[in-house]
Amino acid sequence: MCIIFFKFNPRPVSKNAxxxxxxxxxxxxxxxxxxVADFWGINNDILSGLDMEEGKEGGTWLGISTRGKLAAITNYLQxxxxxxxxxxxxxxxxxLTTDMDSLSYLKKVSTEGHLYNGFNLLAADLSTEKGDVICYYGNRGEPEPVVLTPGSYGLSNALLETPWKKLCFGKQLFQEVVEQSQTLSKDALIAQLxxxxxxxxxxxxxxAIEEQGQDYVRPMLNKYAAVCVRCHNYGTRTNTIILVDGDGHVTFIERTMLDKDPSLWKTSTYEFRLQS
Known part of the structure; x- marks a missing residue:
C-alpha cells in the first residue's frame, strides 16, 4: 500500500506559488x-531511493532528475x-534514465503492461521554459495513458482518483495545507505535509477497498485504511515531499525509517535547480 498526493500548476501566477x-x-x-534517497553514483543527476531486494536491485518507487524528469509508482491492490x-x-x-518524453514513455509501457502485476505510473517532464507535463497510466485501467490537466490529484493502490475513503480523507487534508502554501514558510509547509x-x-x-482487496486485505483493513499504515512488520517506512517553485528550484525531503524500527527515522533534504 502506498499513497501520493500532488498538485501542479505549470505556470503559477504568483512568484510565491x-x-x-x-x-x-x-x-x-x-x-x-x-x-535511502541519494543521487545515483553513475547517473548523478538522478535522485531517488533504491530497492535492494534480490532480483529487483536498482528499481525505485519515486525519483526525480536535475533534467526535470520525475516518476512515481504505486502497486494496484489485487x-x-x-x-x-x-x-x-x-x-x-x-x-528517469531515458530521453523519451513522459507521454511517449507511458505509451511504450502500455504495450508491455501485461508483463507486470497491477500498477499505477506517473511520469512527468518539468520544464521552466516549456511548462510542466504530467502523465498517468495504470495497467488495470484504460489502455492508453493520459496527460493530466493542472490541479490536485490523489493516488493510492487503485486507479488514479479512485474514491477510497483514506484517499479522499488524505486529499482533503493535503488540499487544506496546499491552500496555505503561499503564506507558510517552506519549513512550515513541509512540517504540515x-x-x-x-x-x-x-x-x-x-x-470499495474491501471489494478490491478481498480476503487479502480484510484481516488488516483497520491498518490499511489509514493514510499512514502501521502494522507489526509492514507499513509506511518512507515519507517524501517534493516542492518545485516557479524558478525551477527543487526541494526534496525524504523521511525514512531506520533499522526496521517505527520509532527511528532519518530526514534528508536535497535542493537543486532544474537544468531545463
Missing part, C-alpha cells in the same frame, strides 16, 4: 532492503500476485 507540491508515502515490509511478473520498480528507473502523511486515523467502513 509552487509549480508542484507532491507528498507521498511508501508502504513496504520493514525487512525489505532499500537504500488478491493474487504473479510471482513471475517483472519488477514494477524498473518502470520508474527506466523513465508530513503531518498529513503520518495520519493514522482508519477511514472505515470502506466497501
Amino acid at each position: 509552487y509549480r508542484l507540491i507532491l507528498a507521498a508515502n511508501r508502504d513496504e515490509a520493514y525487512q525489505r532492503p532499500a537504500k 488478491p493474487r500476485q504473479d510471482p513471475d511478473a517483472r519488477s514494477r520498480g524498473e518502470l520508474v528507473a527506466q523513465f 508530513l503531518e498529513v502523511l503520518n495520519n493514522e486515523e482508519a477511514q472505515l467502513p470502506d466497501p
Whole structure:
C-alpha cells in the first residue's frame, strides 16, 4: 500500500506559488532492503531511493532528475500476485534514465503492461521554459495513458482518483495545507505535509477497498485504511515531499525509517535547480 498526493500548476501566477507540491508515502515490509534517497553514483543527476531486494536491485518507487524528469509508482491492490511478473520498480528507473518524453514513455509501457502485476505510473517532464507535463497510466485501467490537466490529484493502490475513503480523507487534508502554501514558510509547509502523511486515523467502513482487496486485505483493513499504515512488520517506512517553485528550484525531503524500527527515522533534504 502506498499513497501520493500532488498538485501542479505549470505556470503559477504568483512568484510565491509552487509549480508542484507532491507528498507521498511508501508502504513496504520493514525487512525489505532499500537504500535511502541519494543521487545515483553513475547517473548523478538522478535522485531517488533504491530497492535492494534480490532480483529487483536498482528499481525505485519515486525519483526525480536535475533534467526535470520525475516518476512515481504505486502497486494496484489485487488478491493474487504473479510471482513471475517483472519488477514494477524498473518502470520508474527506466523513465528517469531515458530521453523519451513522459507521454511517449507511458505509451511504450502500455504495450508491455501485461508483463507486470497491477500498477499505477506517473511520469512527468518539468520544464521552466516549456511548462510542466504530467502523465498517468495504470495497467488495470484504460489502455492508453493520459496527460493530466493542472490541479490536485490523489493516488493510492487503485486507479488514479479512485474514491477510497483514506484517499479522499488524505486529499482533503493535503488540499487544506496546499491552500496555505503561499503564506507558510517552506519549513512550515513541509512540517504540515508530513503531518498529513503520518495520519493514522482508519477511514472505515470502506466497501470499495474491501471489494478490491478481498480476503487479502480484510484481516488488516483497520491498518490499511489509514493514510499512514502501521502494522507489526509492514507499513509506511518512507515519507517524501517534493516542492518545485516557479524558478525551477527543487526541494526534496525524504523521511525514512531506520533499522526496521517505527520509532527511528532519518530526514534528508536535497535542493537543486532544474537544468531545463
